[in-house]
Amino acid sequence: MASTRVIAPYVLVLPSFVLAALIVIWPVNELAQLASHSVNRFGQIRDFVGMANFAALLDDPNFIASLWRTGIWTIGVVGGAIICSVPVALVLNEDFYGRDLARVIVMLPWAVSLTMTAIVWRWALSGESGMLNSALLELGVIDQNIQWLAEASTAFPMQILIGILVTIPFTVTIILGGLSSIPDDLYEAAALEGAGRWEQFRHITLPLIAPFLNIALVLNTIYVFNSFPIIWAMTQGGPANSTDILVTYLYKVGFRLGKLGEASAVSLVMFGILLVFTLIYVRLTTAKGAKI
Amino acid sequence: MQVKTLHKNTFFSLKRLMLAGVGAVALSASANAGTVRVTVAEYSAKTGPYFEQVAKDFEAANPGIDIQFEVVPWDNLLQKLTTDISANANADLSIIGTRWLVDFVEQGIAEPLDSYLTPEIKGRFIETFLTPSVMNGKTYGLPIAASARAMYYNKDLLAKAGLSEPPKTWAELEDYAKKISAQGNGVYGFGLQGKEVETDVYFYYGMWSFGGDIVKDGKSGLDSKAAIDAASLYKRLIDQGATQPGVTSYAREDVQNLFKQGKIGMMITAPFLANQIRDEAPNLQYGVAPIPKGPGGDQGTYGVTDSVIMFQNSKNKAEAFKFLDFLFQPKQRIKFTVDEGFLPVTKAEAEDKYFTENANLKVFTSLLPTARFAPVIAGWEEIADTTSSALQRIYLGQGQIEPTLKEAAEKANAILKK
Incomplete structure (x- = not known):
């Protein structure tokens, strides 16, 4: 009797462990194999080379630059999305005529594939025939066309803005979930005590949706860090690698230049970084999961 | 419900990461x-x-x-x-x-x-x-x-600039391109590709005409006089407004679209543009001419x-x-x-x-x-990528022509030696 009790949890956990092993541990093992060997462009493994693939990465200024840029990209998109999503969620949480429609409109970008969004923006940002330039000229904001995608200094900020735009729906959904769990009587009591809208937000809303913001932060970080379509469809990381982030760099090294060993090394580096975020996520959900 | 979606998302992001590196799992049937x-x-x-x-x-x-x-x-x-x-x-x-x-x-x-x-x-x-x-x-x-590649030219735009024949040399092309651009109104003389696949090839048209080679005796020709001359010419065209602005945001299809819209006087591309014009811009008056010759009479198309x-x-x-x-x-x-x-x-x-x-x-x-034809060498894609990046820096004015090409040639030579 006592022994079944000891074994039971492990038996119950076993199926999910096997699943995890199949989808996580086995690929990571394969990646480690590729990253530590010389690999031809068709993924056929040749000689063992130890850390040479990682060393080659550190020697590549484009890798280092992509690493930093990935940081800017992730912080910019995730931070921007959260800052924009809180007010949107607050408005959508109010009871007003046509709220359902407004919610649908805010959620719509989620329904369109990222690649489609990015391609539409690529057209919109085209220098000679793009909608954005026509609109700005019409409004008198600019007096000659801006070549948005010709240089990183204009292309990359635009990509971050588009990243924010497509991240908002998911973030709003999470925050709305948090807002709907706050009982109305808290606000009524606070109003009786003379708290204004800002004080109510600052002392009631914000602390109570904080766990939800944390979740949004971690999940978006993981997602945005890995996001390929926006940058690829608009600039392919160019001109001259100046808008590459790790995942577009990975794709180029792996599939365009055929260096699968180095590409696997990049994957492992990315996996390491993301693992840290995943661990944070697990902590957040287990510590405060009861509230969700 | 909420919890479920959240977990599903982590699951997906992890899986995506794995797949990105490993490639598709064996689907062998x-x-x-x-x-x-x-x-x-x-x-x-x-x-x-x-x-x-x-x-x-x-x-x-x-x-x-x-x-x-x-x-x-x-x-x-x-x-x-x-x-x-x-x-x-x-x-x-x-x-x-x-x-x-x-x-x-x-x-x-x-x-x-x-x-x-x-x-x-x-x-x-x-x-x-x-x-x-x-x-x-x-x-x-x-x-x-x-x-193969040849030069498409817009007959109407050439005529408006007082030109009756397409340019036969690059010197003429430079002159014609400036004259066409001078019409203003969003019209530009020479369509120059500066983005994505074949950015390097668009440069070779000029380089070959000046007598250069991509690879000669196992060495990169990117630091040759021909390459420098061709890059200087292209950069001059950009600086004088003889090309469309912001060339580094134009892939080949983007330049072709400008041509189809009648906004570009001349561009070099493949036979299939003629089919596209037939279907999408049947009223465009255009002609096809050989790629212009260099000062030494050299000429070359890309096969x-x-x-x-x-x-x-x-x-x-x-x-x-x-x-x-x-x-x-x-x-x-x-x-x-x-x-x-x-x-x-x-x-x-x-x-x-x-x-x-x-x-x-x-x-x-x-x-x-x-x-x-593209040289038959292992690592060709990497050399092409290096060349395109160097050209983009030159087009953007982020690198001096000679040192940038020299650096790219050194990289290409290192790849060739492997």
């Missing part, structure tokens, strides 16, 4: 005897239906052999082949860019076709296009699509072929070759080449009326004797 699987590139919307029809016709004539096509967008083709081969799940035949062939041959992935090729079949092809598929004396691929190869691990080689024999008969060939706007690769096609009576296509075929 061993083909039945008598089934020939063929991977083909999707050149246009007409490609898929064309191959479906070919398969139907072939199967009707050869009962017992089943043809299965996988139509892959051109941009994803190399990636698909890479993952298929690493998972040992590749087809029996595939279209590849002939410039990739060296890797396929070195790694023992492509099967030599010599034991199947009868003199009759070999004799069907135009020599120039078959040669790039021959390595170490063996034929590894049959050219299925061929293209490109795609080939069909047979995989060394194919289990149905005889059936597969039977299909190739069928595919390269005049009826199939002419329809394909006309549909896609390529150049004829077999002699029978070249004799067809469609090609002999088409003045524009004649310009392309007349350039073939001077056509140059």
Whole structure:
């Protein structure tokens, strides 16, 4: 009797462990194999080379630059999305005529594939025939066309803005979930005590949706860090690698230049970084999961 | 519900990460005897239906052999082949860019076709296009699509600038481009590609005309005088407003679109633009001329072929070759080449009326004797990428011409030595 009790949890956990092993541990093992060997462009493994693939990465200024840029990209998109999503969620949480429609409109970008969004923006940002330039000229904001995608200094900020735009729906959904769990009587009591809208937000809303913001932060970080379509469809990381982030760099090294060993090394580096975020996520959900 | 979606998202992001690195998990389904699987590139919307029809016709004539096509967008083709081969799940035949062939041959992935090729079949092809598929004396691929480049010019824009003939030299081109740009109104003289695949090739047109080579005696020609002269010319065109602004945001298709909109006086590209103009801008008055000559009279166009190869691990080689024999008969060939706007690769096609009576296509075929192909070297894609990046820095004014080219040449030489 006592022994079944000891074994039971492990038996119950076993199926999910096997699943995890199949989808996580086995690929990571394969990646480690590729990253530590010389690999031809068709993924056929040749000689063992130890850390040479990682060393080659550190020697590549484009890798280092992509690493930093990935940081800017992730912080910019995730931070921007959260800052924009809180007010949107607050408005959508109010009871007003046509709220359902407004919610649908805010959620719509989620329904369109990222690649489609990015391609539409690529057209919109085209220098000679793009909608954005026509609109700005019409409004008198600019007096000659801006070549948005010709240089990183204009292309990359635009990509971050588009990243924010497509991240908002998911973030709003999470925050709305948090807002709907706050009982109305808290606000009524606070109003009786003379708290204004800002004080109510600052002392009631914000602390109570904080766990939800944390979740949004971690999940978006993981997602945005890995996001390929926006940058690829608009600039392919160019001109001259100046808008590459790790995942577009990975794709180029792996599939365009055929260096699968180095590409696997990049994957492992990315996996390491993301693992840290995943661990944070697990902590957040287990510590405060009861509230969700 | 909320919790469930959240977990699902982490799950997906992890899985995506894995897949990004490892490539597709083995999907290998061993083909039945008598089934020939063929991977083909999707050149246009007409490609898929064309191959479906070919398969139907072939199967009707050869009962017992089943043809299965996988139509892959051109941009994803190399990636698909890479993952298929690493998972040992590749087809029996595939279209590849002939410039990739060296890797396929070195790694023992492509099967030599010599034991199947009868003199009759070999004799069907135009020599120039078959040669790039021959390595170490063996034929590894049959050219299925061929293209060369020439200069398209907008007759109306030239006439408005008081010009009656297209430029014959690069010096004339510079002069004409400035005159066309001077019309203003969003009209520019020379369309210059500065983004994505073939950014380097657009530069070679100039470099070849100035007498340069991509690779000479095993060394990169990027730091040669010809390369510097050509880069200086292109940079001058950009600085004087003779090209469209922001060249580094223009891929080849983007420049072609400007040309179709009548906003570009001259651009260099492949025969298929003529088909696009026919369908999308039938009123555009344009002509096709040879690529201008350099000061020494040099001239060169870029020749490109795609080939069909047979995989060394194919289990149905005889059936597969039977299909190739069928595919390269005049009826199939002419329809394909006309549909896609390529150049004829077999002699029978070249004799067809469609090609002999088409003045524009004649310009392309007349350039073939001077056509140059991408050098057959391992690591070519990396050299092309290095070159494109260097050019983008020059076009943007982020690098001085000579040092930037020199640095790129050094990188290319290091790749060549491997």
